[in-house]
Amino acid sequence: MxxxxxxxxxxxxxxxxxxxxxxxxxxxxxxxxxxxxxxxxxxxxxxxxxxxxxxxxxxxxxxxxxxxxxGLINAHTHNPMTLMRGVADDLPLMTWLNDHIWPIEGRIIGTDMVADGVTLAIAEMLRGGTTTCNENYFFPDVQAQVYKRHGFRAVVGLPVIDFPTAWAKDDDEYFDKARQVHDQWLGDPLIGTAFAPHAPYTVKDSSFERMAMLAEQLDIPVHCHVHETQGEVDDAMSATGLRPLARLDRLGVVSERLIAVHMTAVNDADIALCADKGVSVVHCPESNLKLASGFCPVARLQEAGINIAIGTDGAASNNDLDMFGEMRTAALLAKAVAGDATALQAGDALYAATMGGALAMGLAERVGSIECGKRxxxxxxxxxxxxxxxxxxxxxxxxxxxxxxxxxxxxxxGVAKLRSRVLVDMDLDAIVANARSWGARISNA
The missing domain is CATH 2.30.40.10 (Urease, subunit C, domain 1)
Structure with missing residues (x-):
């Protein structure tokens, strides 16, 4: 070497x-x-x-x-949601999302919230050894600016969802803004982009078809929650007669570009499809445990040759961005689910938290390992x-x-971001004070 x-x-x-x-x-x-x-x-x-x-x-x-x-790679996160850490704990996924998170977001979301939440997340991630994240949230233009300002490596998600939000009012605006953000950051050494449809149950067929075509043209990934719960799969079967992954395959989304997040409710056919099409799966064990979403069968995915990455999910459902904790939980949970103490061994967990994420995000030629020529x-x-x-x-x-x-x-x-446990060029006291201010604002909203 x-x-x-x-x-x-x-x-x-x-x-x-x-x-x-x-x-x-x-x-x-x-x-x-x-x-x-x-x-x-x-x-x-x-x-x-x-x-x-x-x-x-x-x-x-x-x-x-x-x-x-x-540097560790957090392959799935919603970093502005650090400002909602602990706001609605110990609730099932759909209650948490529909009755708490989305209403709160509706009251507070905007450019300031996104910028301040990302800044808080960057500081937390750096102190925990994370140097790259795969972001999935609104206002990707603001996210990109903040990540770039702090010299943090990120792939920002270009959101697509079927209803109006503070970011876009309709399908055309979602796609127009996605193209603008992509073009603005094209070729940047630190900032990349990916399409970020929320989930099969919140995005229509025509949007997925349009996205699959554009992702191919722009050469970017598609980062999506898929098969997060058994209820999601059951509802899809009742409504369409197709499992969500099978529907995405019919629409042209299932390919080596797809970053499928969660994947707790999978059968042999789902696993075979992912293996055949080169899909990467992001395992978010602590969020899945906290929301009782289910258990990703990591050992079976590995046996099929599927690339596994690890993500924390957002701090509103985890409630941290600790990739060391996530690696440990992933390794322990994989053994329990498989009934096999040799499943997801330590080296495999570290690989998933580094190269696995880099492979999923299209960054494997730049990061994920310590090799000559890499960043x-x-x-x-x-x-x-x-x-x-x-x-x-x-x-x-x-x-x-x-x-x-x-x-x-x-x-x-090669630029120092944390030196002897002290953040470089980030005002820790100011970040904490700002987070507390947001906490008071959200509590009183």
Whole structure:
């Protein structure tokens, strides 16, 4: 994994770690290694002694008790909803959505709410080692501006839904605005776009057909809640005689572009269809557990060769953006659902939370692993804490013992975003005060 020549060369940062976990190849752990970064990209991965001879770094970071991993990728979230964290807990999905979340959104949604919610989410994600997210919410133009301002990598969803919202009044406006946002950010190194239809039960056939055609033309994913509950599937069967995924397939949506979120209520035919068409599935275990939505059969999907990613969902239903917690829950839940203690092993969970998300979002050539030529989205995780001792297997320790509180340093494109647990260029006190102000406003709305 070394590069030449052997003459010392300048780099922007050299990060030494007790362990480097590149994720690709899967399961590999490199003890006492260093990663060299220049112009935002990884240019070398070497044993520490060799790296010190090869590079003259502008910044030299030494973390002998840490594991250096790729930045975590939250493959499904609604980040403006951080401002609704805990507003309607312990309720079933449709009651939570129809009687609480949508009415609250109707009263508060707007550009300020979206900007402030995304800012709060960015700070939370960075402190937890997440460097990329797959966003699904309204006002994607505002979201993109905020992510870009903070140097955070994001794919913003271009919403499509059958009823008027603060973002758009009808089908044509949803699609016109989607094209405008896509064109505005086309080619940006940090911001991408994806179509984000809410769900099969809130989007009509003609919109899905139009979306499938445009997604192909624009070369972007389609990010959609699919088979989130058994009730959704039962209602679809009663109304159309088709399971939602089968309907989407008939409309041309099921392909390698589809990012199917949740997928708790699936049968053998659904799994075979996803495997055949190259669909990626985003597993959101904690949100599904909290809303009693069901259990995604991750082991069966893996056995079929389906790409698995991990997402937190929104903070209104989780109630956090903690990808370390999500990895652990995903691994434990997969074993219980499969009745197999070997299901979704630690290395698989970490892969899903990094490369799995990158593959789903069309970013695998840029992020998701620590490889020469890829962007330097990197995270140091302190394994020197009491709670992580002793260390036998680093991958297991990362998934089963560590938490987001052990993240010490984060880089995106080689730029420091968290340094020694302190956010860089973000005013934590102001963000907290603003969140509290929104909490008072929402409580009194």
């Amino acid at each position: 070394s590069i030449g020549p052997r003459d010392p060369q300048v780099c922007d940062v050299l990060i030494e770690a007790g362990w480097v976990v590149p994720v690709v190849p899967r399961g590999v752990v490199l003890a006492d290694h260093a990663v060299a970064v220049r112009d935002g990209a990884v240019i070398g991965i070497h044993p520490i002694a060799e790296a010190r001879e090869l590079y003259l770094p502008a910044e030299h970071v030494k973390r002998p008790d840490a594991a250096l991993i790729p 330097a989205d990197l995270v140091c995780v302190d394994l020197g804490a009491l709670e992580t001792q002793p260390i036998y297997h680093v991958l297991s320790q990362l998934v089963y013992s560590t938490g987001r509180q052990h993240v010490t340093d984060v880089w995106i494109d």
